[in-house]
Amino acid sequence: xxxxxxxxxxxxxxxxxxxxxxxxxxxxxxxxxxxxxxxxxxxxxxxxxxxxxxxxxxxxxxxxxxxxxxxxxxxxxxxxxxxxxxxxxxxxxxxxxxxxxxxxxxxxxxxxxxxxxxxxxxxxxxxxxxxxxxxxxxxxxxxxxxxxxxxxxxxxxxxxxxxxxxxxxxxxxxxxxxxxxxxxxxxxxxxxxxxxxxxxx
Amino acid sequence: xxxxxxxxxxxxxxxxxxxxxxxxxxxxxxxxxxxxxxxxxxxxxxxxxxxxxxxxxxxxxxxxxxxxxxxxxxxxxxxxxxxxxxxxxxxxxxxxxxxxxxxxxxxxxxxxxxxxxxxxxxxxxxxxxxxxxxxxxxxxxxxxxxxxxxxxxxxxxxxxxxxxxxxxxxxxxxxxxxxxxxxxxxxxxxxxxxxxxxxxx
DNA sequence: ACCATAAAAGAACGGCCGTGCTATTTTGCG
DNA sequence: CGCAAAATAGCACGGCCGTTCTTTTATGGT
Numbered sequence: 001x002x003x004x005x006x007x008x009x010x011x012x013x014x015x016x017x018x019x020x021x022x023x024x025x026x027x028x029x030x031x032x033x034x035x036x037x038x039x040x041x042x043x044x045x046x047x048x049x050x051x052x053x054x055x056x057x058x059x060x061x062x063x064x065x066x067x068x069x070x071x072x073x074x075x076x077x078x079x080x081x082x083x084x085x086x087x088x089x090x091x092x093x094x095x096x097x098x099x100x101x102x103x104x105x106x107x108x109x110x111x112x113x114x115x116x117x118x119x120x121x122x123x124x125x126x127x128x129x130x131x132x133x134x135x136x137x138x139x140x141x142x143x144x145x146x147x148x149x150x151x152x153x154x155x156x157x158x159x160x161x162x163x164x165x166x167x168x169x170x171x172x173x174x175x176x177x178x179x180x181x182x183x184x185x186x187x188x189x190x191x192x193x194x195x196x197x198x199x200x201x
Numbered sequence: 202x203x204x205x206x207x208x209x210x211x212x213x214x215x216x217x218x219x220x221x222x223x224x225x226x227x228x229x230x231x232x233x234x235x236x237x238x239x240x241x242x243x244x245x246x247x248x249x250x251x252x253x254x255x256x257x258x259x260x261x262x263x264x265x266x267x268x269x270x271x272x273x274x275x276x277x278x279x280x281x282x283x284x285x286x287x288x289x290x291x292x293x294x295x296x297x298x299x300x301x302x303x304x305x306x307x308x309x310x311x312x313x314x315x316x317x318x319x320x321x322x323x324x325x326x327x328x329x330x331x332x333x334x335x336x337x338x339x340x341x342x343x344x345x346x347x348x349x350x351x352x353x354x355x356x357x358x359x360x361x362x363x364x365x366x367x368x369x370x371x372x373x374x375x376x377x378x379x380x381x382x383x384x385x386x387x388x389x390x391x392x393x394x395x396x397x398x399x400x401x402x
Numbered sequence: 403a404c405c406a407t408a409a410a411a412g413a414a415c416g417g418c419c420g421t422g423c424t425a426t427t428t429t430g431c432g
Numbered sequence: 433c434g435c436a437a438a439a440t441a442g443c444a445c446g447g448c449c450g451t452t453c454t455t456t457t458a459t460g461g462t
């Protein structure tokens with residue numbers, strides 16, 4: 001329960017904006033009652049990050065792995081990720097995006113954990129992409145690392161355009177960019193015919 | 202001088218992490234000496250943002266506008282923007298990226314100013330893209346808004362991969378993604394021949 | 403019902419925060 | 433120089449911070 005409240009708060013004010021007193025208030029407990037469950041504030045922050053990772057795996061990765069392999073799984077990862085950004089339990093946006101900006105120049109266990117988690121998430125996208133190549137959904141010469149990079153880039157942009165700029169077209173833009181990437185990765189005959197007719201989507 | 206130090210600090214610890222005492226320390230002044238120049242901390246934060254905008258225009262936008270129109274200007278904007286992310290005066294990364302994560306759910310003048318600045322920056326990219334279409338460098342049916350969105354997305358990803366993940370390939374990845382976008386936007390004959398031979402870049 | 407154990411609360415600490423206030427120092431103009 | 437004005441410093445205030453300590457309350461097994 002404490003971690004649930006803390007995660008929601010961290011999503012709004014960031015990991016460094018988390019304060020034990022504020023967590024105590026929303027949890028309906030005393031400051032000491034909260035603190036007794038953690039060795040330090042950094043420990044609380046780390047457990048909050050771990051909680052976020054568990055939820056990300058549960059909401060984004062696992063459902064995609066339960067679906068069909070190949071391009072559908074790549075699509076599922078993308079769509080689940082978009083939904084993740086909108087989760088009502090994360091009113092302040094993706095905690096990883098927030099933490100990335102806070103931690104990218106502060107070495108320590110928090111940053112180390114976040115980096116390893118981000119690499120795992122990217123690895124999941126890369127693996128799904130590689131499978132799509134093996135299944136023949138994507139061309140054999142697709143650079144799977146680059147593809148995952150480009151998809152991730154689109155996700156980051158969606159978070160930015162949707163949350164900061166309140167752009168109502170953010171989802172459309174993200175999906176159009178994604179469809180463009182999928183299009184370029186598809187097998188050659190698809191690519192040429194599409195190139196001769198209309199832009200992606 | 203105060204704003205110079207404050208901007209460098211904000212780049213590291215964020216706008217909310219800025220503290221007048223810490224600024225005073227690095228500026229070699231007293232807390233009151235600093236505070237006397239600002240109405241409030243929020244005023245300081247706003248002036249820091251304004252300073253960052255001035256610098257961004259000076260380092261990224263103006264040099265690109267002084268160069269040739271069309272695709273070269275789009276390229277210049279992109280490259281200058283990449284360089285901006287590495288500026289030694291911004292040791293903690295782009296202040297706008299950091300501020301975006303902090304402010305995306307905190308209404309107020311700070312957020313308003315950041316949003317308007319981000320829209321201006323995007324508008325600059327859109328305008329440069331539109332000119333590239335007019336000059337015949339890009340196809341006439343290129344969606345300039347989408348193109349600018351995709352370029353911005355690549356820039357955000359570069360910031361993320363380079364600063365958080367320390368990926369030595371971040372610059373390569375960003376440029377490959379950018380070249381892919383340019384490639385897709387080029388006139389039709391280029392597009393088809395390239396599609397028949399090899400992937401972008 | 404008892405009691406060991408765990409959970410929560412309460413109070414206190416030094417520290418830094420933003421912000422006013424009053425003094426002191428520095429600056430630039432005549 | 434002399435002097436007004438601006439810049440900086442010093443100090444104090446209430447407030448929240450993370451953390452430690454002690455005390456109270458709740459829990460669960462026999």
